[in-house]
Amino acid sequence: MALDAGTRGEAASADLAVTGLAMSFGGARPVFSGLDFAVARGEALALVGANGAGKSTLLRCCLGLVAPDAGAVRLLGEDILALGAARRRALRRHTGLVAQRHNLVPRLSVLSNVIHGLLGQAGGPRFWSHAAAPEEARTRAMAALDRVGIADLALRRADRLSGGQSQRAAIARALVSEPRLLIADEPCASLDPAAGEEIMALFFRLVRETGVTVIFTSHQIDHALTYGDRVLGLKAGGFAIDARAEALAPADFRMLYD
């Protein structure tokens, strides 16, 4: 296994710098502890590990959605855990989240769901439904839907989409606000292999185009190696893998799942 110490300690220019992060959910055994890593601007970081290894929890900590027991998270140059609610919201205008499923509000139209991606930029009742939304918001949302190839489904109810279409809509919602850093937690977990490949290719084409920093998780080793610049492997509360993707082979991952 290749350990690359050079990828650590770039905190100064990093979009995300995590130090000494620990989380236990109040239980005796920590989910993880003493985690240090940094993600450079425009980099794609793949996070892998067995079920329950703590990937989703780590991602939530990075956005301050849950508070860790210890450690610091510098997100886009600010210590998000130390910020008050308003400053934290202001910081999150530059971030976004794509999760694996149940991501959209089922009873609303695709277009309304995508417009909701703009709520961090400008809130208020006009943004609650596409019918009332300002023309500019509708235009931006339609452009985002066009980029993911489902502009024709804008007025369809979100619960009437296929798995692949609904992931496209979720990606459009995450991109519509032109974030600087995106978190994608198993973005293709509920999709068949072909659709999953398509979604990953689309997602990374769009984020590479705009230079968005990405942290994503996947249970598919080839996705981690293909789309990640760097791979972190979480096991037993620490990083068992921390290396550049090109330095890794699929066999290196086997120990994560033992």
Place this chain on the structure above:
Amino acid sequence: MTDAALSPARLARPSALSFLGYAAGAMILVWALEGAGFSLDKALASGPRLADFLSRAWPPATERLPSLSWKMVETLQIAVAGAALGVVLSVPFALLAARGVLVGPAVNAAVRAVLGFIRAVPDLAWALVFVVAVGLGPFAGMLAIMMDTLGFCARFFADDMENVDKGPAEALEATGAKKLDIAATAIIPAAMPAFVSTSLFGLEKAVRSSTILGLVGAGGIGIELKVGFDLFDYQTAMTVILMIAVVVIAVEQVGAVVRRRIIGVEQ
């Protein structure tokens, strides 16, 4: 023959503690019956009296149907208006009572306590209070129904909001959306079918309550029931009882159909 050792005992021997529990339960029941003035003699003697009442109440006073129907319409107006205002008022209360939606746990607990108090006061007691506050008549009844609906719907709306999938809300939180915007776009729309179902239960409850508000002068057909019994006009009283039963059952049936359709649409 089966091995006796493998066959478990059919009855477990009660422990001393559970025996004490049964004994205490029996004593409480006897004590309660005593306090309730239970009398076998009276219960047996009631048969002929009931038969007498029924013979004097039958046939129902059909000639009074038109005027009673107008009173029933007023009853339904009280129920619909009170339930509608109660449902609308329930939304802000529920937003404050639902954990993890708008406000912190201390406010959640305080609002839930207020709602618990509103629920604990019986509808007739609310009616009496509003008769004092706004005078006799249907407006007092409507306010009583509104309070009753608020206590019921706000609590269950809050539970409905706590139970929706939190995925979409988290995705919006990650973009810096405000809590009120998240509630309006990711939580309330997802809870809407549950809201409608809860509201229909609220309306059914309101119709049932509104029929007896008249007993305390708060409007509706209940006053006819009271006058019927006070004047020994049992035929009118019987007519009112039957009308109430028909209307309440009809509203429950309609509610069940609507609820089934809403849930059906969701699948």
